[in-house]
Amino acid sequence: MTFDPVLPPPALGVIVVALLALRVVSLRLAAGSRSGRTAMLRWCGTTLAVLLVLVAAARPGTGTVGSEELTPTARGANVYFVVDRSADSAIADHGEGTRMAGIRQDMRELIDAHPGSRFAVIAFASRPAIDWPLSSDTWSLEPVVEALNPYADATAGSDQVNAGAAANVLRYQLIAARQQYPQADNLVYYFGSGAGQSTAPQGQFDTGDVDGGAVFGYGGGPGLDVAALRDIAAQLGVPYIQREPGQPVPPGARPTAEVTADPQATPERSELYWLFTMLASLLLLAEIYLTARELRRNRSTRRQVLT
Incomplete structure (x- = not known):
């Protein structure tokens, strides 16, 4: 054991x-x-x-x-999903479904695109919450992703959203990951609408540049603030990508070197x-x-x- x-x-x-x-x-x-x-x-x-x-x-x-002597590619990356679970994500303007349906689909594709990696899910509306701690157990992560839905309480209303609510939680998660996995890349994927209807103060991501990832924007109607999402992308040092229904995850949103695990170097656990x-x-x-x-x-x- x-x-x-x-x-x-x-x-x-x-x-x-x-x-x-x-x-x-x-x-x-x-x-x-x-x-x-x-x-x-x-x-x-x-x-x-x-x-x-x-x-x-x-x-x-x-x-x-995995031992520390393994290369970052063999060890896999630390992948952080920052997910907007406010009322904005319930808006049904992403094709025939809601923005949250598009977010879940992109998360599934990204999990498949990063084999051998560890994943964490940080949700937010007006406040942040860790829905899934950093773990390589993708088998248990899949039902968590399927169960993601917008919050139903009043603090998740469109006028209360803080697009940067997860900034401090993400910052400390990245600090811990760099200490525990010093050779692994840290990738951040942000899914949201930019809190375009919010009157609440907006946080800033002061995490320093991460090693990769992207900011994904959803919808085209109320609540979408492309400028705010581009600002978040600039703060994280990753590209901004406007998502369209039915399109695969863009290759530019993946790490420059695909994560490939050597079965002999990283036995399945x-x-x-x-x-x-x-x-x-x-x-x-x-x-x-x-x-x-x-x-x-x-x-x-x-x-x-x-x-």
Whole structure:
């Protein structure tokens, strides 16, 4: 079994120590509880769930993790998808579908165009969110891409969009990637409309030039601001490309050297983190059920006392 942690080992180690310290503190509370043995069993179950999540964060798997001696081409690139999930992406002016449908299709094509790479999905409307952390597990990424849709809450309205909302998140993600994969290229693909109807302040991408990628613009009606998208492309140091329905991803949006993985240099790796997260979820669901039942009993007892 090999490990490829989602965070640099020192950062992950700090998190492990902090969580274990919190569990030790809670052990004293469990030991002093009236329920005694039941409280201890619940403490053990929750602690085991925490440990399973920490193991999952270390990304265990079968196969060999690529060594630092491999060339960037053999190691693959770090590919970041920055996706506009505001109400602008729900506008149906991209052929016969919505802008989001076009975004999903382009993301699928780009995943196929970068074999052996790691991918991350950073979504935004008025605020950013990491929908998928940097990982080479494209098998699990595909359903995440299929499920991408515009946000439904009020903060995702066309007048609230911040086209540069993901700037700081992307910047720190790139810093971490350069530390963890110093020989790998960092590619950024931005999908959006430029927040043409927004009255909110707009952020700026201060990430420095990346190694490749593109800014993709969608639609031709409300919300499309080509000038804003070209500014974002200039900030990232990548080309701007206006997307049309049915067209393949332009060759210029791909890296200058296609990513090709040498099967002997990078043995295929099977991820096992999902097994640990699934077991942790079952344990936490049991704890949630027991906590809810305990709350109901306490409320019932209180009502009886008051009556």
